[in-house]
Amino acid sequence: MSKRSAWPLLILLCAALVLSACGQGGNGGQSASGGSGDTAPGGSDKSNDAPKQVTLSILSWNNEQEMKPVLEGFKAKYPHISFDFSFAPPVTDYIAKLQTMLLSDTAPDIFIIAAENRNEIIDGGYAMDLTDQPFISVMVDANKPMLSKDGRIYGFTQTGWAGGLFYNKELFRKAGIERLPETWDEFIEICLKLKEAGIRPLYDRMHDITIIHSAMFGANVLSKDPDFDEKLFNGETTFAEGWTEVLRMWKEGLIDNGILSPDMIGMTSEQVMNEFALGNVAMVPGGPWNISTIEATNPDLEFEIMPIPGKEPGNKYYNGAPGVGFAINVKSNHKEEALLFLEYLSTEEGLRKFEEGTGGIITAHGYTPNVHPAYLPAYNDGLMAGRIYLPMVSWKRHQEALRNQFVVAIQDMALNKMTPEEAVASLDKKLQEMENK
Amino acid sequence: MTRFVRQAQYLSFLVPILAVYSLFTIYPLLKAFFLSLTNFDGYSKVYDFVGMKNYVRIFSDDALLSALSFTLFFTVAKALLVTVFAIPLAIIFDQKFLTRNLHRAIFFFPSIPSGLLLAYIWGFILAPVDSGVMNKILRELFGIGPQPWLADPLLAKISTVVVASWAVTGWHAILYLAFLQAIPKEYYEAAAIDGASRLQQFRHITLPLLAPAMTISVMLLLTGGLKVYEIPFALTKGGPGFETYSITQVIVLRGITETQYGLASAMSIVFFFIVLVVAVFQVTIMQRREQNLQ
Numbered sequence: 001m002s003k004r005s006a007w008p009l010l011i012l013l014c015a016a017l018v019l020s021a022c023g024q025g026g027n028g029g030q031s032a033s034g035g036s037g038d039t040a041p042g043g044s045d046k047s048n049d050a051p052k053q054v055t056l057s058i059l060s061w062n063n064e065q066e067m068k069p070v071l072e073g074f075k076a077k078y079p080h081i082s083f084d085f086s087f088a089p090p091v092t093d094y095i096a097k098l099q100t101m102l103l104s105d106t107a108p109d110i111f112i113i114a115a116e117n118r119n120e121i122i123d124g125g126y127a128m129d130l131t132d133q134p135f136i137s138v139m140v141d142a143n144k145p146m147l148s149k150d151g152r153i154y155g156f157t158q159t160g161w162a163g164g165l166f167y168n169k170e171l172f173r174k175a176g177i178e179r180l181p182e183t184w185d186e187f188i189e190i191c192l193k194l195k196e197a198g199i200r201p202l203y204d205r206m207h208d209i210t211i212i213h214s215a216m217f218g219a220n221v222l223s224k225d226p227d228f229d230e231k232l233f234n235g236e237t238t239f240a241e242g243w244t245e246v247l248r249m250w251k252e253g254l255i256d257n258g259i260l261s262p263d264m265i266g267m268t269s270e271q272v273m274n275e276f277a278l279g280n281v282a283m284v285p286g287g288p289w290n291i292s293t294i295e296a297t298n299p300d301l302e303f304e305i306m307p308i309p310g311k312e313p314g315n316k317y318y319n320g321a322p323g324v325g326f327a328i329n330v331k332s333n334h335k336e337e338a339l340l341f342l343e344y345l346s347t348e349e350g351l352r353k354f355e356e357g358t359g360g361i362i363t364a365h366g367y368t369p370n371v372h373p374a375y376l377p378a379y380n381d382g383l384m385a386g387r388i389y390l391p392m393v394s395w396k397r398h399q400e401a402l403r404n405q406f407v408v409a410i411q412d413m414a415l416n417k418m419t420p421e422e423a424v425a426s427l428d429k430k431l432q433e434m435e436n437k
Numbered sequence: 438m439t440r441f442v443r444q445a446q447y448l449s450f451l452v453p454i455l456a457v458y459s460l461f462t463i464y465p466l467l468k469a470f471f472l473s474l475t476n477f478d479g480y481s482k483v484y485d486f487v488g489m490k491n492y493v494r495i496f497s498d499d500a501l502l503s504a505l506s507f508t509l510f511f512t513v514a515k516a517l518l519v520t521v522f523a524i525p526l527a528i529i530f531d532q533k534f535l536t537r538n539l540h541r542a543i544f545f546f547p548s549i550p551s552g553l554l555l556a557y558i559w560g561f562i563l564a565p566v567d568s569g570v571m572n573k574i575l576r577e578l579f580g581i582g583p584q585p586w587l588a589d590p591l592l593a594k595i596s597t598v599v600v601a602s603w604a605v606t607g608w609h610a611i612l613y614l615a616f617l618q619a620i621p622k623e624y625y626e627a628a629a630i631d632g633a634s635r636l637q638q639f640r641h642i643t644l645p646l647l648a649p650a651m652t653i654s655v656m657l658l659l660t661g662g663l664k665v666y667e668i669p670f671a672l673t674k675g676g677p678g679f680e681t682y683s684i685t686q687v688i689v690l691r692g693i694t695e696t697q698y699g700l701a702s703a704m705s706i707v708f709f710f711i712v713l714v715v716a717v718f719q720v721t722i723m724q725r726r727e728q729n730l731q
Binding site: 092095096099102103120121123124207262263264265266267268271274275280398400401404407408411412414415417418434437 | 476478479480481482500560561563564565566567568569583585586587588589590593673674676677678679690693694695696697700
């Protein structure tokens with residue numbers, strides 16, 4: 001009897017559970033779409049003496065530890081603004097998370113525009129136009145194109161980076177190498193000399209469009225035709241025209257000579273850096289982000305960064321790009337406060353705190369950054385001289401699809417399953433396919 | 438009437454899970470089917486209806502063809518390997534020995550942490566350089582030079598299968614153990630009196646009575662194997678080339694990386710039907726086998 005009378009109650013309970021769950025979901029969505037800002041009780045809009053409490057939401061590219069100095073510096077200056085901080089690790093995770101948030105109208109007030117998502121963010125109208133903001137004047141010109149479209153600027157960046165080859169000075173001396181290579185052929189000679197001396201010349205895990213590939217393209221193609229990528233995406237030229245020689249030089253020089261081998265594909269980046277720090281390999285591709293790890297593993301290592309030389313002397317290049325840009329959500333309810341944050345980032349104090357926290361290389365007008373001596377060549381001859389190239393920034397569309405095809409092609413070349421001619425053909429095919437999708 | 442009330446009473450308990458299932462499985466599936474007929478790019482909310490174009494494109498996708506062959510190899514090899522090791526393991530777990538529970542726990546443990554985590558750890562073990570754990574062991578014990586565990590196309594495939602099998606063998610052994618414990622001991626006693634050897638007992642009592650467990654285990658292995666993502670991704674990122682790309686990885690690649698959501702949705706729908714057909718086929722066959730055995 002009691003069982004029978006209990007069942008309507010049970011149904012009711014279940015229904016209530018489901019409904020309350022749905023109800024919570026709805027609320028969550030709503031509050032997040034409002035930029036997750038909340039006003040303190042009693043705070044009035046136009047009060048002058050007590051600014052209203054605002055919570056700025058930010059989806060950061062750097063983790064909380066790295067962002068701490070900047071966030072705390074900002075909070076000390078603007079006590080009424082606090083942060084709802086979230087972090088997604090770059091690159092793929094960050095992009096996927098931001099994409100989901102943008103599509104569901106739950107994106108934070110401040111987010112990051114990277115080379116990999118800039119087209120989608122800017123074309124989708126998700127980022128606020130920052131062109132006329134006073135802090136934009138701090139940005140160096142070389143940093144602007146990546147974050148711009150049709151002359152309007154949608155993100156603020158105060159950093160840049162350049163990657164090259166770290167080399168171990170002691171191993172170079174041991175192999176009798178007295179000066180750095182001026183041409184690609186000299187570079188290959190150096191590698192072979194190291195190999196003869198029983199030293200492993202170079203590790204490269206070939207998991208991306210490598211630093212070597214980007215810099216080689218800069219040194220051999222871009223130095224002669226700075227608009228190559230522009231023409232490529234206008235349909236006036238092809239991958240085959242620009243990249244065939246670069247890939248051929250790479251394959252003949254590094255793969256066919258056994259300097260790079262396919263077994264390196266299975267390495268992790270930590271292993272590569274570890275091997276370098278322990279002196280087991282003479283050169284590895286890397287950037288400023290690796291320096292602290294190398295020094296922590298082996299404080300006595302004598303090392304420095306060097307560029308990739310081109311076919312002809314004097315054409316040396318690094319790979320590199322502007323750092324990612326901070327953007328403001330066009331739908332944010334706290335645009336004013338978000339602008340204050342970007343403005344703070346551009347101040348001397350903000351730049352210093354960002355440098356301190358993230359270890360990023362600051363490339364802003366009127367700021368002398370703290371550059372590690374081993375990294376000075378890349379800073380002076382690469383970054384500040386504008387001799388850096390990164391396909392993902394320079395390619396106008398379909399960067400990720402092309403990048404992926406590129407990685408598959410170089411791995412297949414390393415395995416001798418593909419020739420350089422087939423590799424560029426696969427890139428041209430991919431571009432065609434993406435243009436017609 | 439009372440019968441209807443009683444039915445409704447039981448069915449009402451299914452309402453919550455049905456709501457959750459509809460929201461998180463049926464709705465996304467229908468939405469994916471809808472998007473597969475469009476050129477949605479994952480960002481723009483404006484997109485066009487393109488009909489069956491995405492479905493036509495699937496069949497000329499080189500990455501997908503390579504992924505299909507790897508995924509099938511992975512699924513079959515993993516199902517075989519796990520089944521071959523899980524049943525003897527379950528029989529060992531069923532014996533009485535001092536550290537029995539500890540051993541059950543140890544073998545079960547790898548199925549608890551995320552596959553990504555396990556694969557990253559295995560990435561260090563299988564590192565292709567001299568300092569990789571496995572290569573170091575091989576060199577010091579047998580004097581074998583470094584092997585490209587994750588860089589050679591064939592070795593990378595085998596390594597992936599071995600790691601994935603290692604991770605779930607203990608879990609499946611526990612599943613078999615549950616069925617094993619349900620076999621009445623009298624059967625073995627009777628067989629022993631009749632003079633049956635241990636092997637004959639295993640062949641004619643254990644194996645047939647484990648058939649239902651095998652149906653479940655193999656179904657889980659096959660569907661799980663077809664849907665594999667994290668272990669090959671974390672171990673090899675799909676490389677070298679497209680060699681260890683799984684079907685799901687290609688779907689993620691086309692959808693998220695290349696912003697071709699329409700195409701990726703079409704792939705998911707086709708993939709859904711493939712998994713469905715395989716699962717139904719396998720369960721039907723193995724149930725028939727159960728009936729034959731019993």
